[in-house]
């Protein structure tokens with residue numbers, strides 16, 4: 001269902017404002033994401049408050065550490081009952097395998113385990129500055145292969161790489177794509193962007209959308225406008 005493909009990124013420094021927005025949203029029409037800012041400020045209590053309102057939650061803490069530490073962090077996320085959790089694929093194969101193994105005891109209740117490839121705020125030029133002599137799509141492919149090999153559920157990537165990754169890894173390998181910008185929206189710090197409807201057409205499974213909704217004068221109207229843009233294929 002297209003509506004459930006939208007994951008609203010709750011990047012707020014104010015819990016009251018965040019929950020005010022959440023209370024206007026419908027858990028049958030979108031999912032929510034809590035990231036580093038809100039989790040650092042409000043922790044597992046916020047996760048519980050969102051779960052109590054019936055939403056699936058993506059806990060976006062992008063774990064990147066030694067395998068033992070990441071395995072324990074991922075298990076802690078599973079204890080919170082979140083729908084999705086992520087690690088950085090650049091943490092390596094052993095780290096991702098340890099994370100996957102840590103979720104085995106949770107069986108069907110385990111969160112989806114997703115690896116970030118190349119952040120959507122990074123361009124090929126910035127990769128060069130890190131000493132990575134590959135374009136962003138090439139490096140995304142390299143990290144996605146490693147993620148697939150480790151048996152994770154999918155990757156975070158830009159929608160610009162979605163078609164390539166679906167062709168390589170198949171329908172079941174989930175593609176979570178931030179860097180989504182409706183026509184005319186402020187791009188901000190994102191570099192590898194796409195509109196919501198084009199991202200879905202390219203093969204994205206989940207669209208992570210933050211500021212175009214949360215910073216809008218009327219966030220609910222902004223979300224509805226995005227649903228409409230998807231319906232009309234804008």
Ligand SMILES: O=C(O)c1cc(=O)[nH]c(=O)n1[C@@H]1O[C@H](COP(=O)(O)O)[C@@H](O)[C@H]1O
Nearest residue numbers: 009035060119120156178179208209210211
């Ligand atoms: O893992 C993520 O969610 C993520 C990965 C990535 O490559 N790029 C990216 O923007 N994100 C997150 O997706 C959200 C995008 O927010 P907006 O740029 O405001 O739409 C932010 O919460 C980011 O932390």
